[in-house]
Amino acid sequence: MxxxxxxxxxxxxxxxxxxxxxxxxxxxxxxxxxxxxxxxxxxxxxxxxxxxxxxxGDPLPGRSQQLYMPRLEPRSKDSGEEVLPYQLTWTDGMALLHAARGTHQALMLGGSATIYPDDPASDAFIAPARYTSADFFPMFDVPLQFGQGWAAADDENRAHVAVISDALNQRLFAGENSVGRSIKVNETSFRVIGVMLPWRPIPHFYDLSVGDYAKAEDIYLPLTSARTAHLPRDGGIECWSGGSGDEENMEAAPCVWLQFWVQLDDAAAVAAYRTFLDGYVREQHAAGRYEQLVPTALTGVRGLLDERKVVxxxxxxxxxxxxxxxxxxxxxxxxxxxxxxxxxxxxxxxxxxxxxxxxxxxxxxxxxxxxxxxxxxxxxxxxxxxxxxxxxxxxxxxxxxxxxxxxxxxxxxxxxxxxxxxxxxxxxxxxxxxxxxxxxxxx
Known part of the structure; x- marks a missing residue:
């Protein structure tokens, strides 16, 4: 005992x-x-x-709190919609992009790219693409293992440059440093300037129109270059006032079809951007582009996911x-x-x-x-x-x-x-x- x-x-x-x-x-x-x-x-x-x-989960830990989606109301009074659209027209997107009122801003669109491998024995295949602007990479903190993203000048010059995913680099170049190599996309050749590390924000917050939990894209191209090359686009589109969404006239059509994100680092930057957006809407209303004078919105990442009921x-x-x-x-x-x-x-x-x-x-x-x-x-x-x-x-x-x-x-x-x-x-x-x-x- x-x-x-x-x-x-x-x-x-x-x-x-x-x-x-x-x-x-x-x-x-x-x-x-x-x-x-x-x-x-x-x-x-x-x-x-x-x-x-x-x-x-948080798709971009430590960064998502600084990211916002500006939302405007360019639609006609008879559209019957009460919720502000989640996308922008080409005119508004380009205006906000060139205004450069945030730390970073990116205008973008999803697409499908037909890739033609260098090896003639390999068949062409379709890869998910993202047509965007230069700030996409620093704003979303995209990790790169080779090279770098493009500069704003490449957007303006419609340069034929590309950043590709690690998966696409493995498939085309066996994982080697492919910076400087060329990729044929549809009928246009693009020069690889960057290769990403594996990257997949969950949920796919920056463009929910292609799927709430879609995989990250395999190839990233300048938006202006993609439009010049007439590359196929994916995602949602909403038109009004007789707009048809005709691919040949999308830039001038009364349609929202582009995603836009801006990085605002603190409360003062958020307040200043709201003031800028309100002023922009008043200008467009006075010019006759906007039929309605509707208050704007800045929707954060978490707010967007909750509003869209992504989970x-x-x-x-x-x-x-x-x-x-x-x-x-x-x-x-x-x-x-x-x-x-x-x-x-x-x-x-x-x-x-x-x-x-x-x-x-x-x-x-x-x-x-x-x-x-x-x-x-x-x-x-x-x-x-x-x-x-x-x-x-x-x-x-x-x-x-x-x-x-x-x-x-x-x-x-x-x-x-x-x-x-x-x-x-x-x-x-x-x-x-x-x-x-x-x-x-x-x-």
Whole structure:
């Protein structure tokens, strides 16, 4: 019975750990039930939490708070639309771009580029493209492994230059430094001046018209050059007053079809830009271009994602259902722990009589609950991994992004251990309240 005495100071935790392991081994069936209950709750909760974490994350950490989408109302009074458009006309986009009132600004459009490899034995293929302006790369902090982006002068001169993705560089040039090489896009040759590192903002916030969770583009070209080369465009378009969206007259058409983003570094810059936008709208209204004098808007990244309801509603619902299931699992675990601890009342009474304090008994039982949580976390991690594999079977683009990262791995174990220890607090406290003399008399 000497092992029941309180150990010397400095080895208490090891002693509690040893006693907890012995206790769990004595009743493997009940121990297994508690671990499985915790694991099921953790697995369901972490599967849905991971999906929600990935889909609702910050697409550009540390930078997105400075990015804004200016929104104007160029449409006619009979358009019947109450929400400001998310895109701009060519005239307005070029005016805001050349005004250069932000730290950076980028005018852009999605497209499809037909790439012709140098190897005549290789077939041409279509790659997603982004036609944009020079500030796209510094504003969105695009990482480059070779070369650099183009300059504003290249936009003005309609230069035939290109920045390509790492994936396209691997496909065309086996991953080598391809700066200076040429790529044939449709019928036009472009010179590679930069190669990106793997980069994919999630969600695809800067152009939701091509898909909320679309992949990053494979080739980036100056917008002016792409329009001169008549490269195919992708994305949404809205016209009014008889506008047809005819490709030959898009620059003059009464249609919104371009995305525009501006970087504003502080509150003063935001206020100044709002003043500039309001003044611009008044000028356009006075000139007769705008039929309506509607207040402008500057929509941030998070505001845009919320307004467009980018995160699927069923993902949030599934998370709350899984969280409720986790709570039910913990309640069951509390019941199992209470039954287990109370069945050991005789042993605990003997320990109390031999000098162990309530604090010692309580600590041992809480450590025991923590071990259950750790084991439940390991098993729950496996269940979450299986759950995410099942989620990724869904062909939807958003489902394909679900994966466990380091923060989610840490969260799994921390949540499992803390939840189990909290679940064990009441059973441990209840077991410590039993008078030791009551059980000694029955021995």
């Amino acid at each position: 000497c092992h029941l005495l309180r150990p010397p100071v400095g080895i208490e935790f090891g002693y509690h750990l040893e006693m907890a392991v012995r206790s769990l081994r004595r009743n493997p069936m009940l121990t297994t039930l508690m671990i499985v209950a915790v694991a099921l709750g953790i697995g369901a909760c972490m599967t849905t939490l991971t999906a929600l974490h990935v889909l609702s 699927p509603g069923d993902v949030r619902l599934q998370f709350w259902l899984a969280a409720a299931f986790f709570v039910v699992c913990l309640v069951n675990t509390v019941g199992l722990m209470l039954a287990k601890f109370m069945r050991r009342a005789g042993e605990l009474g003997v320990r109390r009589a031999l000098g162990a304090s309530r604090r010692d008994i309580f600590a041992q039982l809480v450590v025991e609950a923590g071990i259950i949580g750790l084991a439940g976390g390991v098993l729950g991690l496996g269940l979450a991994w299986v759950g995410l594999l099942l989620v990724r079977i869904n062909p939807d683009r958003s489902a394909q992004l679900a994966h466990l990262d380091v923060p989610m791995l840490v969260t799994t174990f921390v949540l499992s251990i803390l939840a189990s220890m909290l679940a064990g607090l009441f059973p441990a406290w209840r077991a410590c309240q039993v008078p030791p003399g009551l059980h000694l008399k029955s021995q």
